Amino acid sequence: MPQLVLPVIAPGSLSHTPQPVLTSERSLLLRPWRREDAPMILDAFKDPGTRHWHARTVDSIGEAEELIEGYAQGWRSESSATWAVVTAADEVLGRVALRGIDRAAGEAEVAYWMRAAARGRGAATAGVRTLSAWAFGVGLHRLYLNHSTMNEASCRVAEKAGFALEGTRRSAHLHADGWHDMHLHALISPSP
Numbered sequence: 001m002p003q004l005v006l007p008v009i010a011p012g013s014l015s016h017t018p019q020p021v022l023t024s025e026r027s028l029l030l031r032p033w034r035r036e037d038a039p040m041i042l043d044a045f046k047d048p049g050t051r052h053w054h055a056r057t058v059d060s061i062g063e064a065e066e067l068i069e070g071y072a073q074g075w076r077s078e079s080s081a082t083w084a085v086v087t088a089a090d091e092v093l094g095r096v097a098l099r100g101i102d103r104a105a106g107e108a109e110v111a112y113w114m115r116a117a118a119r120g121r122g123a124a125t126a127g128v129r130t131l132s133a134w135a136f137g138v139g140l141h142r143l144y145l146n147h148s149t150m151n152e153a154s155c156r157v158a159e160k161a162g163f164a165l166e167g168t169r170r171s172a173h174l175h176a177d178g179w180h181d182m183h184l185h186a187l188i189s190p191s192p
C-alpha cells in the first residue's frame, strides 16, 4: 500500500556506524557496554532498589554477559541503544538506554538505572540529557519514559532531564509487589 508519510528515520541510519561514545556533563561519558563490565551489572542488581523497579533480575556473570550481548544486538538491529555511564577513569556508574526504537514513528522509550554507590551525584540526569540530545540529533522526534508513581527518584530524574509529565497510566505495570500506576513523561525534539 502506498505510504503517505515516510519513515522518520531510514533503515540502516543508526547501525551503519559503530555505536558512538558520547561526552556528557560532569566529565562523564556514555560508552557501549563491554563484556568485562558484567560484574558491574551484577553489582547493580544486588541492590534491592534496582530489583524493586525491574521485572527481572541478574543473578550471575553469565546472565550479565547475555544482557551485554543483547545490548550489542539491539544496536545492530536498531531496536535499542544502550550505554554505560562511566567516569573519566572508566568506572561504570550505571546504564541509560533507548528501547523500543520505532524508526518509522520517530519514537523511543528511555530507561535507566545507576549502581547504588553511584547515586545522588547527578549521573542519571546527565546520562539522560546526553542520550536525549544524541537521539534528537539522529532524527528521533519523541522520547518517553515510564516509572511507577512510587518511584520518586525516577520521577525527579525525568523532571530534571526536561521530560514533561503527560499523565498517569493507571495500574499499568506489574512489579514483583503488584500492579503500579505509572507516570508517563515525554520530551519532544527541539527540531521542527
Ligand SMILES: CC(C)(COP(=O)(O)OP(=O)(O)OC[C@H]1O[C@@H](n2cnc3c(N)ncnc32)[C@H](O)[C@@H]1OP(=O)(O)O)[C@@H](O)C(=O)NCCC(=O)NCCS
Binding pocket: 049, 050, 053, 112, 113, 114, 115, 118, 119, 120, 121, 122, 123, 124, 125, 126, 146, 147, 148, 151, 152, 153, 154, 156, 157
Ligand atoms: C532513579 C535513579 C536512576 C536515579 O539515579 P541518580 O544518579 O541518583 O539520579 P540523579 O542524581 O541524577 O537525580 C536523583 C534525584 O532524585 C532525588 N531523589 C533521590 N531519592 C529520592 C526519593 N526517595 N524521593 C524523592 N527524590 C529522590 C535526588 O534528590 C535527586 O534530585 P535533586 O538533584 O533535585 O536533589 C536511581 O535511583 C536508580 O537506579 N534507582 C533504581 C532503578 C530505577 O528506579 N530505575 C528507573 C526505573 S523507571
